[in-house]
Amino acid sequence: MMKKIGIGLLGLGTVGLGTYKVLKQQEAEMINKLGVELEVKKVLVRNIQKAAAKVEDASILTNDWNDILKDDSIEIVIELMGGLEPARTYIVEALKAGKHVVTANKDLVAVDGKELLDLAGEHHCDFLFEAAVAGGIPIIRPLKQCLAGNHLTEVMGIVNGTTNFILTKMTQEGMEFSDALALATELGYAEADPTADIEGLDAGRKVAILSSIAFNSRVVFDDVYTEGITKITAKDIHYAKNMDLTIKLLGVARLKEDGIESYVCPMLIPNDHPLASVNDSYNAVFVHGDAVEDAMFFGRGAGEMPTASAVVGDVFDIARNIQYNCCGRISCTCYKELPIKKMEDTVNKFFMRMKVDDKCGVFSTLASAFALNSVSIEQIIQRQSKNGIAEIVVITEPVVEGNFKKAVELLEAQETTREVSSIMRVYSK
Numbered sequence: 001m002m003k004k005i006g007i008g009l010l011g012l013g014t015v016g017l018g019t020y021k022v023l024k025q026q027e028a029e030m031i032n033k034l035g036v037e038l039e040v041k042k043v044l045v046r047n048i049q050k051a052a053a054k055v056e057d058a059s060i061l062t063n064d065w066n067d068i069l070k071d072d073s074i075e076i077v078i079e080l081m082g083g084l085e086p087a088r089t090y091i092v093e094a095l096k097a098g099k100h101v102v103t104a105n106k107d108l109v110a111v112d113g114k115e116l117l118d119l120a121g122e123h124h125c126d127f128l129f130e131a132a133v134a135g136g137i138p139i140i141r142p143l144k145q146c147l148a149g150n151h152l153t154e155v156m157g158i159v160n161g162t163t164n165f166i167l168t169k170m171t172q173e174g175m176e177f178s179d180a181l182a183l184a185t186e187l188g189y190a191e192a193d194p195t196a197d198i199e200g201l202d203a204g205r206k207v208a209i210l211s212s213i214a215f216n217s218r219v220v221f222d223d224v225y226t227e228g229i230t231k232i233t234a235k236d237i238h239y240a241k242n243m244d245l246t247i248k249l250l251g252v253a254r255l256k257e258d259g260i261e262s263y264v265c266p267m268l269i270p271n272d273h274p275l276a277s278v279n280d281s282y283n284a285v286f287v288h289g290d291a292v293e294d295a296m297f298f299g300r301g302a303g304e305m306p307t308a309s310a311v312v313g314d315v316f317d318i319a320r321n322i323q324y325n326c327c328g329r330i331s332c333t334c335y336k337e338l339p340i341k342k343m344e345d346t347v348n349k350f351f352m353r354m355k356v357d358d359k360c361g362v363f364s365t366l367a368s369a370f371a372l373n374s375v376s377i378e379q380i381i382q383r384q385s386k387n388g389i390a391e392i393v394v395i396t397e398p399v400v401e402g403n404f405k406k407a408v409e410l411l412e413a414q415e416t417t418r419e420v421s422s423i424m425r426v427y428s429k
Contacts, residue, residue, distance in 0.1 A: 012043055019312060020043070044064075048061045080104055084107060101116075101125065106205045137298065152214045155253045157275060160251075161303075189281055211253040214255070215255045216335055217338035225343040231422065245426070247266055252265075265425055268426045284296055344401050349426035370407050372407070376397040
């Protein structure tokens with residue numbers, strides 16, 4: 001008789017409903033793909049009456065977690081509720097009960113991933129979270145398995161679709177930030193409260209996860225420097241275009257001799273870089289390793305069905321593991337304890353736009369402030385002055401961030417400086 005594996009689904013929101021749909025769509029092929037049947041036995045929801053219209057059989061709906069926890073026929077729990085609690089409690093109880101867990105909860109994995117992976121290992125369970133980073137793009141499994149033969153030194157990319165959509169509209173249609181955000185909200189790309197996206201927090205959680213896996217050393221969300229896109233203007237976009245650069249919100253994780261760099265910030269990248277052409281809500285992750293050299297993973301970074309694709313892929317993996325009694329093969333891979341570098345110690349090129357009095361000696365003041373702090377200039381542009389005020393744009397050579405900040409502070413203190421309008425990093429290898 002064909003083995004049947006029971007599934008408990010926690011949450012029937014956007015991704016939860018997508019996961020339910022994909023599992024239903026795959027029913028006819030599961031036996032051939034897996035050698036077992038998968039059955040959604042229970043779905044935990046807040047409002048059973050509201051959720052009843054979304055499923056074929058309303059009897060699978062429950063608002064009691066114990067209906068899933070204490071059902072021995074349910075071997076896999078899919079957590080798609082989001083947030084830290086009660087999701088964390090449910091996952092911990094499921095693992096302790098010997099149930100395997102799949103989650104898309106980046107908030108939780110970025111904070112408590114190691115503890116949950118260790119707990120899964122103790123109970124010979126799988127804890128998989130492919131959907132926690134970059135939606136439908138496979139990246140967690142490639143880093144842990146396909147690229148495991150590499151010493152990885154960089155994982156970077158566009159890992160938030162909302163901000164990429166906004167920046168695409170600003171770049172292609174000349175929109176200001178507020179107008180592009182309003183459009184993203186209208187089309188459903190941005191939440192009613194978009195703070196986590198536009199301030200870089202969502203991307204920061206993903207970078208913490210990617211850093212930990214890529215470099216085999218624990219990086220939590222609080223270790224990741226985050227900076228959003230709210231200060232970017234159409235004028236910044238205009239200057240970037242004129243210099244053959246594109247502005248993207250990038251998540252960057254680098255392994256250096258003196259530690260790990262993990263940060264999220266808007267950066268200017270050359271137009272010939274593959275990430276420059278990743279537009280709208282698409283995501284892409286760029287990986288560099290000593291054996292594979294460069295590899296890029298591209299696709300839909302969010303949404304009902306793309307994220308559900310990653311969730312169901314994890315479920316299928318666990319089903320195969322159950323079949324061959326080999327669960328818990330890959331648990332926490334953070335066997336190193338590498339230092340996390342402070343942002344002020346990282347090295348980047350910088351773009352700076354400032355307004356100054358249009359008078360003799362301004363350039364020498366700028367050059368002096370930079371020279372005193374070991375900042376070299378790669379490119380400088382001055383536009384025609386208006387009302388005695390000139391706008392200057394500078395791109396530096398690679399410089400220690402702490403030194404650059406000291407130079408900016410010195411410039412801001414000068415009588416001839418009206419304002420430092422914009423500062424962004426410029427991506428360079």
